[in-house]
Amino acid sequence: MEPLDQDLEEGELEMPADPMSLNLGPSHPAMHGTVRIVVELSGETITKADVQIGYLHRGFEKMCERGTWNQIYPYVDRLNYVSPMLNNVGFSLAVEKMLGVTVPERSQYYRVALGELARISDHLTCNGAMAMELGAFTPFLWNIRAREMIWDILEEETGARLTHSFGRVGGMAMPPSKYFKDMVRATLPRVLAVVLESEQLLLKNRIFLDRLENVGRISKEDALDFGWTGPCLRSTGVPYDVRRAHPYLVYDRLEFDVPVGSTGDNFDRFMCREEEIRQSIRILEQCMDQMPDEGPMNIDDPRVVLPEKEDVYTTIEATIQHFKIVMEGIKVPAGEVYSYTEAGNGELGFYLVSDGSGTPYRCRIRPPCFAITQCLDKLIVGAMIPDVVPTFGSMNMIGGECDH
Amino acid sequence: MTTEAPKPSPAAPAAAPAPPPNTITIDGREIPFEKGDTVIKAAHRAGIDIPHYCWHPGLSVAANCRMCLVELPPPAGRPAMKLEVLKWDAAKNDYVVDTKPKLQPACQQACAPGLAVLSESSEHVADARSAVQELLLLNHPVDCPICDQAGECRLQDYWLEHQRKGKRMKQEVVHKPKAVSFGPTIVYDAERCIVCTRCVRFTEEIANDPVLSVRERGNLNEIVVSPGRELDNDYTLMTEHVCPVGALTSKDFRFKARVWFLRSARTVCQGCATGCNAYLDFDPRNNTPYRHRPRENMEVNKYWMCDDGMLSYSRAIEGRLLEALVNGAEATVEEALADAKGMLAGLAAKPDRVAIVLSAQHSLEDNWALYTLAKAYLGVTRFFVTGKPLGRGDEILMSEDKNPNTAGVLRLCESAPPRPLADLLKVADEFDAVLALGGDIEVDAKELAVLKTKKVVTIASHVGPLSRIAKIALPASSWAEVDGSYVNRQGRVQTSERALVARGSAVPGWLLVGKLGRALGFATNWKRLSELRRAMVGDGPALPSKPGSEVRA
DSSP states (O other): OOOTTOOOOGGGGSOOSSOEEEEEOSSOTTSSSSOEEEEEEETTEEEEEEEEOOSSOOOHHHHGGGSOGGGGHHHHHTSSTTSHHHHHHHHHHHHHHHHTOOOOHHHHHHHHHHHHHHHHHHHHHHHHHHHHHTTOHHHHHHHHHHHHHHHHHHHHHHSOSSOOOOEETTEESSOOOTTHHHHHHHHHHHHHHHHHHHHHHHTTOHHHHHHHTTSSOOOHHHHHHTTOOHHHHHTTTOOOOHHHHSOOTTGGGSOOOOOOOSSOSHHHHHHHHHHHHHHHHHHHHHHHHHSOSSSOSSOSOTTTSOOOHHHHHHOHHHHHHHHIIIIIOOOOOSEEEEEEEEETTEEEEEEEEEOSSSSEEEEEEEOHHHHHHTTHHHHHTTSBHHHHHHHHHHHTOOTTTTOO | OOOOOOOOOTTOGGGSOOOOOSEEEETTEEEEOOTTOBHHHHHHHTTOOOOOSSOOTTSOOOOOSOTTEEBOOOOTTSOOOEEEEEEEETTTTEEEEEEEEOOEETTTOBOOTTOEEBSTTOHHHHHHHHHHHHHHTTTOOSOGGGOTTTTSOHHHHHIIIIIOSOOOOOSOOOOOOOSEEOSSSEEEOTTTOOOOOHHHHHHHHTSSOOOEEEESSGGGOEEEEOTTOOSOSTTHHHHHHHOSSSSEEETTTTTTOOGGGOEEEEEEOOSSTTOOEEEEEEETTTTEEEEEEEOOBTTTTBTOOOHHHHHGGGGGTTTBOOSEEETTEEEOHHHHHHHHHHHTTTGGGOGGGEEEEEETTSOHHHHHHHHHIIIIIIOOOOEEEEOOOOOOOOSSSOOSOOOTTHHHHHHHTOSSOOEEHHHHHHTGGGOSEEEEEOSOOSSOGGGGGGGTTSEEEEEESBOOHHHHHOSEEEEBOOGGGSOEEEEOTTOOEEEEOOOSOOOTTOBOHHHHHHHHHHHTTOOOOOOSHHHHHHHHHHHSOOOOSSTTOEEOO
């Protein structure tokens, strides 16, 4: 430390004329995952912002090129790691589109159900974390309590709470457990009750509302221009939801609303997510009624689906089938495909290229939050430092997904 | 006969119909054939794969596996040959009489102009292949996890391509002898065997030692060695190589590696002057070679290699000179080169006191580098050549000359043929210094004693008498660690690809020669192989442009 009473020239005591620049992140709890925002300040007002992603870079797409198609599931788990099941489903559908196969009806309902559970946990986490970053710790704990209930179901089904790796090309790793429907039916009202309580804690809180309303606004046109999708786009009033616009699996048989906002500010983004939790619960209730209890989970193609383990150990045919799929991988026909689904943050796209070998030639991902994060600077320039936290929080940037 | 065929009018010779072209069609695709071709051979040449186990392009036709069955639609206007078969009718819950065309094995069916063949496009063929595959796997043990063939097994490939379902037999499978030793190199597993008789035909037709035969009939048959004999000729490992399944395994390779972890480099066998084209299979993770496989070259080794050559892959890591030696003590290459500089100072002044020993064990690049350093820079006139002593040869592949590059060295010094090492030892007094390549010599190691007092510098990939006697020995890369060219006994220049990363302090031999030249004050600045090869083309033999390829001399 320098002594405080040192002699200073008169000139040195003046305030610096240069604008002050400030680093937010990359290692800061409010910078979900790792992102760095270099802001230039005039007082507390942001005059310039430089959003730098890339602090979390695993070379995800490159890693995908060295394993078989089924070995990619653990990687997609770690895209948006708050709703890994949605990524599993999205990737499965992409490879199946390339193979030209459709999974059995029971499997489709199961995928929708697990995916919607993941969506609820995604939105609970995002809204809870945003509230916590604004000082509201209790709603965060409330939301996480609800998320625990969902994760208990996912753990029961998949064996893992977070990184399930549960999807498979041509079906799912396992059929639903015996009590799946009972668990879901029992859990949904409890989740709904907790969501209501946490909303009551927040939506009459002046501080919380002041920091959300009219902060981080984006117009419909800008949002579309920047490639926004998901709840963030819908908060501006554009009713685009892949599940509705380009239905996949059994979404065309299910009734649900697509909630939209009007102003595209933090508050609308928050409310869109809250409403989508309710819609997901609606979807899940219908799924539980419609999903058949019997029937195959996987397609019937020995080139794609692994044989029963018991057969692998006792018959040469199943051993060979297992060996071929595990060691050489599924032979996906040469070609390319773009397949997209509605993930937690919006349109999750997989652009896959196969050269006909057992390994993807290219696995390109369109992560929804990458497009959204790119105009964070537009939203925070002109705002104040404290506005960065709720604006960034409501975008729900997930480091693993934004890995580019 | 009273009717006479109308004679073609001499005025209109063009009216005679042109003979049909020598082509057949497979699934509608027209492919050419040569006289004497079978359907499978013509298809093989055209790159069309007709599944097969027992057929091998280098062996006689057995037509016993029935995997290559194809449908031959009859010529226009002729009825198809049909067979009556019983077919299961699920609706009637009973067998019903049906007909199907009689299929023919593509490996035995001779090509005729215009012959139409249905392979992939015939459902009868698909049915037959599925049924044949089911039969071949009927008694097969669940061995893939412990079988060396897994990963390159036809049974696995064809199951997925042609069967894709379980077998219908519920009974216990037939059990047969497992892990039977056939001889010093081969182990036989009768349960895995599909009795395609490739190994039987190989020993009879190629190795000229008909020591294997088939015993018993039906599902009890198995391959046996003649009583009182072992499978111990010079080509035993080829029986393992031709085996399409895991019935024959090599004792050398057994349980050492899984093939999907191995990578292959196109190399040239270093075992003798034949220069068989080979694949060196190695594991890049531990930089270790695991086996040789013959690489097809109809001009040199066809599809085959001898046992000595197959096992010579281990020379890539065994018996290597890995560190520089100065008077027998380990040193760095830089120290050794500095010592060489001191030892050989003033050498350029009296080139007639320097002997150059080229090596038939080393590549053309290494030899050219030393030859050029000696001739163009030092002005040496007397060249000698050495290598391994003569060994056993045969009429099949093995050459008595056990050096891969004898012809290369001879061609390099075409103007003044090098003399054998024995000549140098006779007149050793005339020399002060010897610059040598390689460790191996063809004379008795004791005879090298006359060189003990000389200034001997050796650049060698392997330890041998010459590297032991040398004052300074420099470690060169083995053939597996560097691209190199070799001239076989036919005069073919063949290049060998790098497989492994060099072990120890070894660097390419030509690079060491260049460094030695620079230490002596010459401009031998070859840093890259391409650079050296460009320089070589001027006065050396023509070189193939791509590694793994070759040029005809």
